[in-house]
Amino acid sequence: MRRWNGWGDSDTHYPLHATAIRFLKERVGPGTPPKDAAWPDVLASVPPSRLPAHRLVSIDPAERLRHARGQSLPDWLALRAGRVGLFPDGVAYPAGEGEVRALLRYAVEAGVRLIPYGGGTSVVGHIQPLPGDAPVLTVDLARLNRLLRFDESSHLATFGAGIAGPDLEAQLRARGCTLGHYPQSFEYSTLGGWIATLSSGQQSLGYGRIERLFAGGRLETPAGTLVMPPFPASAAGPDLRDLVLGSEGRLGILTEATVRASRLPEREDFHAVFFHSWEDGQAGAREIIQAGLPLSMLRLSTAPETETTLALAGHERLIAALEQLLSVRGVGAGKVMLLLAFSGRNDLVKAARKAALGIARRHGGVHAGRVFGSQWRKSRFRTPYLRNTLWEMGYAIDTLETATDWADVPALVAAIGHALCAGLEAGGERVHVFTHLSHLYPYGSSIYTTYLYRLAAEPDETLRRWQVLKAAASQAIQSHGATITHQHGVGIDHLPYLPAEKGALGMQVMRAIAKELDPAGIMNPGKLFL
Numbered sequence: 265m266r267r268w269n270g271w272g273d274s275d276t277h278y279p280l281h282a283t284a285i286r287f288l289k290e291r292v293g294p295g296t297p298p299k300d301a302a303w304p305d306v307l308a309s310v311p312p313s314r315l316p317a318h319r320l321v322s323i324d325p326a327e328r329l330r331h332a333r334g335q336s337l338p339d340w341l342a343l344r345a346g347r348v349g350l351f352p353d354g355v356a357y358p359a360g361e362g363e364v365r366a367l368l369r370y371a372v373e374a375g376v377r378l379i380p381y382g383g384g385t386s387v388v389g390h391i392q393p394l395p396g397d398a399p400v401l402t403v404d405l406a407r408l409n410r411l412l413r414f415d416e417s418s419h420l421a422t423f424g425a426g427i428a429g430p431d432l433e434a435q436l437r438a439r440g441c442t443l444g445h446y447p448q449s450f451e452y453s454t455l456g457g458w459i460a461t462l463s464s465g466q467q468s469l470g471y472g473r474i475e476r477l478f479a480g481g482r483l484e485t486p487a488g489t490l491v492m493p494p495f496p497a498s499a500a501g502p503d504l505r506d507l508v509l510g511s512e513g514r515l516g517i518l519t520e521a522t523v524r525a526s527r528l529p530e531r532e533d534f535h536a537v538f539f540h541s542w543e544d545g546q547a548g549a550r551e552i553i554q555a556g557l558p559l560s561m562l563r564l565s566t567a568p569e570t571e572t573t574l575a576l577a578g579h580e581r582l583i584a585a586l587e588q589l590l591s592v593r594g595v596g597a598g599k600v601m602l603l604l605a606f607s608g609r610n611d612l613v614k615a616a617r618k619a620a621l622g623i624a625r626r627h628g629g630v631h632a633g634r635v636f637g638s639q640w641r642k643s644r645f646r647t648p649y650l651r652n653t654l655w656e657m658g659y660a661i662d663t664l665e666t667a668t669d670w671a672d673v674p675a676l677v678a679a680i681g682h683a684l685c686a687g688l689e690a691g692g693e694r695v696h697v698f699t700h701l702s703h704l705y706p707y708g709s710s711i712y713t714t715y716l717y718r719l720a721a722e723p724d725e726t727l728r729r730w731q732v733l734k735a736a737a738s739q740a741i742q743s744h745g746a747t748i749t750h751q752h753g754v755g756i757d758h759l760p761y762l763p764a765e766k767g768a769l770g771m772q773v774m775r776a777i778a779k780e781l782d783p784a785g786i787m788n789p790g791k792l793f794l
């Protein structure tokens with residue numbers, strides 16, 4: 265069963281071994297396990313529903329609690345401390361477009377606010393109810409989960425938008441295809457959520473971000489149905505798919521989406537290369553990406569992330585052998601790790617691997633083979649379970665991300681690191697910060713930073729620490745003119761930073777579009793923009 269106040273299935277655990285625990289204590293100090301609120305107590309805090317009765321709406325308190333929050337750190341804090349505050353007044357699980365339209369009519373007539381809900385894996389506050397007099401209905405799209413059409417010759421697959429990653433991939437794999445879209449939240453996040461948040465999968469370099477994969481679909485809005493046919497390409501004016509991509513539930517409910525699948529790769533190899541320094545690693549990775557080789561992933565960790573990854577990885581014997589190999593080749597302290605994935609036809613994979621490893625070698629890179637890369641691949645959807653373990657040991661962990669051009673990458677990585685490391689100095693607390701370049705482009709890169717600090721005795725103080733850190737890092741990002749988010753979206757956490765990025769006219773255009781499709785303003789108000 266899915267955890268109600270943490271990540272993932274309650275039977276899956278990610279224990280840390282003694283070396284990893286020692287490493288964390290050295291970095292930020294010993295953690296004190298928190299006293300989390302119990303399910304019955306939080307359930308008892310769910311207030312009576314304000315919704316008028318409807319045959320499709322459940323007002324069951326357990327359903328309402330399970331849909332109250334996503335996966336951001338403030339969400340975790342609210343759930344773990346039992347201070348959720350606001351709950352949806354009801355949850356509906358429509359089984360088709362007709363039921364979605366019925367719910368939209370009901371909401372308009374009864375003055376109900378709607379929150380579309382995919383997998384609930386949002387990390388920026390997309391799906392929580394906000395204060396207001398109008399009742400809130402969460403529309404969980406889990407029942408829109410079927411493969412509706414598959415065009416074998418074009419590799420176009422149309423799914424119900426509520427389908428989750430594993431089901432979608434299983435359907436495509438049974439037909440010799442893959443979408444290749446693997447956000448780390450793959451286990452639970454959904455096709456509709458990926459589109460509505462402009463998500464990026466770990467192998468976006470080869471398969472594309474969701475905007476390349478999303479061919480068309482149907483959006484049910486209070487003003488009617490917006491149909492986006494899946495043309496291979498079109499010059500017929502502005503592309504309406506761009507309205508839906510990143511719309512965060514503000515314009516309507518995506519009921520079905522057609523995606524561009526790829527033939528399953530003949531071969532898929534993950535490799536690791538270690539460089540002497542961050543500068544060498546960046547130069548090597550940049551040259552590889554700018555060579556236009558058919559890779560499906562490049563991911564470059566800074567020295568602190570490389571050290572942390574190796575310290576927390578487990579597999580002590582494997583890591584010791586790796587360290588020995590690297591030290592023989594003169595790669596020691598300050599080393600950085602580049603993960604590369606090659607996917608596709610056998611001959612192309614071989615040629616791309618040879619070319620990429622050749623470039624890496626010219627920058628001093630030492631190829632550590634396939635074992636480490638394969639281990640990373642195997643555990644890539646298990647890593648989020650570490651959040652549960654750390655929390656229970658007394659540590660909060662969160663991530664943030666941005667993207668900028670290559671010329672600014674080194675300075676921005678340093679600025680974010682500095683902002684976070686220094687963020688809690690006044691209170692005498694340390695923050696452990698590590699970063700990787702997660703999605704590389706010929707013209708720039710995304711930057712993905714993880715930070716870890718100790719939980720305070722009081723949840724309010726833990727939240728205050730998060731607010732200080734988040735603001736400091738966001739200001740560093742903004743002062744560099746970088747985007748406030750490369751893949752997580754805006755929600756409520758990034759909302760204050762959007763006007764600087766879009767400009768006054770840009771914000772006006774977005775509001776005007778929302779007004780046209782949702783005149784009464786019932787669709788997820790308060791998220792993305794005010």
Ligand SMILES: Cc1cc2nc3c(=O)[nH]c(=O)nc-3n(C[C@H](O)[C@H](O)[C@H](O)COP(=O)(O)OP(=O)(O)OC[C@H]3O[C@@H](n4cnc5c(N)ncnc54)[C@H](O)[C@@H]3O)c2cc1C
Binds near residue numbers: 381390449466512514
């Ligand atoms: C551990 C972890 C790892 C993550 N890794 C990644 C990653 O690698 N890459 C990445 O891009 N993101 C990542 N995320 C963030 C998150 O998974 C993505 O934002 C994801 O796309 C959200 O999908 P969801 O189905 O869970 O949507 P939800 O969280 O349910 O909703 C997100 C937003 O989309 C809207 N929405 C959802 N479905 C629809 C629909 N059918 N119609 C209209 N609006 C809809 C909601 O109203 C809401 O505003 C991660 C999150 C976690 C917790």
